[in-house]
Amino acid sequence: MKEVITRLRSKEVHLQTADEKQWYSMRIMPYRTVDNFINGSVLTFTNITAYKEMELNLAATHLYAGAIVGLVQEPLVVLDHLLRVEMASQNFIETFKLVPEQVKGQLLFHLGNGQWDIQALHEAMEQVLIEGKDLHNFALEHHFPILGLRNMRLKTHRVAYKDNKTFKIILAITVI
Numbered sequence: 001m002k003e004v005i006t007r008l009r010s011k012e013v014h015l016q017t018a019d020e021k022q023w024y025s026m027r028i029m030p031y032r033t034v035d036n037f038i039n040g041s042v043l044t045f046t047n048i049t050a051y052k053e054m055e056l057n058l059a060a061t062h063l064y065a066g067a068i069v070g071l072v073q074e075p076l077v078v079l080d081h082l083l084r085v086e087m088a089s090q091n092f093i094e095t096f097k098l099v100p101e102q103v104k105g106q107l108l109f110h111l112g113n114g115q116w117d118i119q120a121l122h123e124a125m126e127q128v129l130i131e132g133k134d135l136h137n138f139a140l141e142h143h144f145p146i147l148g149l150r151n152m153r154l155k156t157h158r159v160a161y162k163d164n165k166t167f168k169i170i171l172a173i174t175v176i
Contacts, residue, residue, distance in 0.1 A: 001041045004028045008038065014048065023052040072172070079169040083108045083125060086168065095175060097146050108171075115144050121154075128156050128169055151176040 004011050010029045016022070024045045031040040066087060069076055075092035077085055088103045098112055108125065109117040120140055127133045138154040153174040160167040 001028055001043075004030055004041050005038055014052075021049075022047065023049045075173040075175070077108070077171045077173075079108055079171060081129070081165070081167050081169075083129070083169070085111070092173070095173075096144070112144070112146075115146075118142050124154065125156075125169075128158060132158060132160075134158055 003009075008030050010027060012025060012027045015024050015026055017024070025048045027044045027046070029042045029044075030038050031042045033039045065078075069078065069087055069089045072089055073091065074089075075095045076089040077092050078087040080086050085103050085106050085108065088098075092098070093100050093103060096112060096115070103111065109122065118140070121142075124135055124138050124140070128135060135154050135156040140152045140154055141149065142152070143149045153176060155172045155174075157170045158167055159170065
C-alpha cells in the first residue's frame with residue numbers, strides 16, 4: 001500500500017484462496033479527498049474464479065489442438081483470419097525446410113523468405129477468406145528455390161466463431 005500512496009499508481013494482484021477454490025483480483029488505488037489530497041488507499045476485491053477457469057481451459061485447449069496438429073502425418077498449418085500462422089506442424093516445418101522460430105505470426109505468403117508468395121495460392125486463399133469456400137484437393141505446382149518443383153494438393157477447413165468475422169483456417173498439404 002505504501003508504494004501505491006508514494007507513487008500514486010494503482011496496483012492489481014491476483015490472489016487464490018487458501019483452499020485453492022476461488023480467485024480474486026485485489027486492486028489497490030490511492031484515495032483522493034475532495035481537496036485532491038492523498039489520504040490513504042482503497043482496496044477492492046473482485047471474484048475472478050470464472051475468468052481463471054476459462055484461462056485454464058483455453059490453455060488446455062491450445063495444448064490439445066497442438067497435440068492434434070503434431071500427430072497429423074501431412075504438413076499442416078493453422079492460420080488466423082488474416083492468414084498469419086498460429087500453429088504449424090513439425091512435418092510442415094521439416095517438409096518445407098522452414099526455421100521454426102520464423103513461422104509463428106508470419107503471413108502465409110511470407111514464409112520461407114517469400115517462397116509461399118504464389119499467385120495461385122493467393123487466389124485460392126481469397127476464395128477461402130472472402131467467399132468462405134473450403135479447398136478440396138486444390139492442385140498447386142510450385143518451384144521452391146531450396147526444394148525444387150513440388151506438386152501439392154491443398155485442403156482447407158474454415159472454423160468460424162459466432163460472429164463469423166473471426167475464424168481460423170486449417171490448411172493441410174499433401175505433397176505428391
